[in-house]
Amino acid sequence: MAGVPGIDADCGGACACATCQVYVDAIWLPLLPPVGEGESSMLEFAANRQDGSRLACQIRLAPNLDGLTVTTPEFQF
Numbered sequence: 001m002a003g004v005p006g007i008d009a010d011c012g013g014a015c016a017c018a019t020c021q022v023y024v025d026a027i028w029l030p031l032l033p034p035v036g037e038g039e040s041s042m043l044e045f046a047a048n049r050q051d052g053s054r055l056a057c058q059i060r061l062a063p064n065l066d067g068l069t070v071t072t073p074e075f076q077f
């Protein structure tokens, strides 16, 4: 919804497309909640999944995540 280049988010955050995949920098991973079952299932379909892959729509931002750094895949599908 913020129009970030490289995050397509085709399903609008419903955890149903995996086109919002981002690579979370390793130092931030311990601060994120664990990958849920639905997110894990969708990441199976994500292109170029890597360690640190998360679906951006499933990361609830909070003050402790201020400054969270992610990179985007070269393509989303």
Ligand code: FES
Residues within 6 Å of the ligand: 008, 009, 010, 011, 012, 013, 014, 015, 016, 017, 018, 019, 020, 042, 055, 056, 057, 058
């Ligand atoms: S926007 Fe579709 S899974 Fe995140």
